[in-house]
């Protein structure tokens with residue numbers, strides 16, 4: 001078939017707090033194929049407190065510039081985009097309703113949603129999917145995944161993407177993108193822990209849908225700040241040490257102590273979220289997957305595993321993506337940093 005309308009590739013764009021990540025995928029004989037990827041990192045600004053540094057807090061014009069820059073540098077040619085909305089500005093839950101026809105459900109859900117969505121429904125874009133029927137007998141119920149995004153957020157993303165000359169096909173919750181990238185059709189209860197610059201986001205997934213999520217406002221920035229404070233060195237220097245020494249167990253590891261309390265807290269929050277899911281749902285979490293830039297820190301996975309007292313794995317967002325052989329050595333690091341972007345780009349392929 002001729003491709004009259006240019007490339008059929010899709011871009012997944014994840015505007016994180018530390019960097020903008022883009023993954024370009026295309027369909028290659030019904031498999032996902034990596035066409036390109038790119039990253040734009042925000043420089044740490046000494047005048048802004050670490051906890052407040054965020055690309056999303058920049059004016060739209062600067063974000064547009066950043067997106068254009070990464071597309072240009074990485075020679076990304078696709079124009080159709082799926083972008084993610086961070087977990088902290090969205091709302092998602094699973095509700096149960098009596099078994100009705102799909103038409104009737106569509107009418108009833110907005111009324112039901114009022115009980116759960118904390119902002120007026122006029123101000124959000126509401127979305128839902130039917131997970132399935134639970135229970136039998138005279139009164140079966142339907143489980144529904146309900147998501148809401150504030151309209152001013154959706155408008156902002158539309159205007160940013162348009163400003164960058166891109167065609168925004170869909171906006172998706174960050175966690176939904178992670179679920180697609182990491183779990184595919186796997187239905188087993190899984191906890192995904194995404195440790196980024198600003199926060200640690202923990203989501204428990206069962207039957208392919210987010211069941212419980214928790215956002216803990218500590219991430220890589222806070223860790224850099226702690227190193228910088230305890231050794232009295234610049235943020236840049238601290239960041240370098242974090243990346244080269246990480247949690248390596250050695251006497252000469254001078255940053256271990258400055259980081260461990262914060263990482264212990266991340267593990268504690270993960271444990272708490274998992275227990276809370278297991279106690280309320282009477283279901284065991286079968287495995288724990290870690291993604292986000294912090295996973296690339298030396299010995300991080302191992303340390304986290306010890307703290308949790310449970311096996312953890314690095315989530316591999318590229319497991320179902322074909323990529324050039326030359327990328328193989330770097331793919332582990334790419335797969336954790338680009339997990340959200342990869343899941344987004346997989347959406348409509």
Ligand SMILES: Nc1ncnc2c1ncn2[C@@H]1O[C@H](COP(=O)(O)OP(=O)(O)OP(=O)(O)O)[C@@H](O)[C@H]1O
Nearest residue numbers: 016017018019196197198199220292293294296297
């Ligand atoms: N090799 C590495 N070793 C240690 N830390 C790393 C490494 N690579 C990246 N990081 C850290 O990971 C963090 C960025 O992770 P990521 O790209 O997942 O964040 P983000 O998506 O921009 O932020 P968020 O998801 O919180 O909005 C930064 O703090 C960065 O210093």
Ligand SMILES: [Mg+2]
Nearest residue numbers: 016017196340
């Ligand atoms: Mg992120």
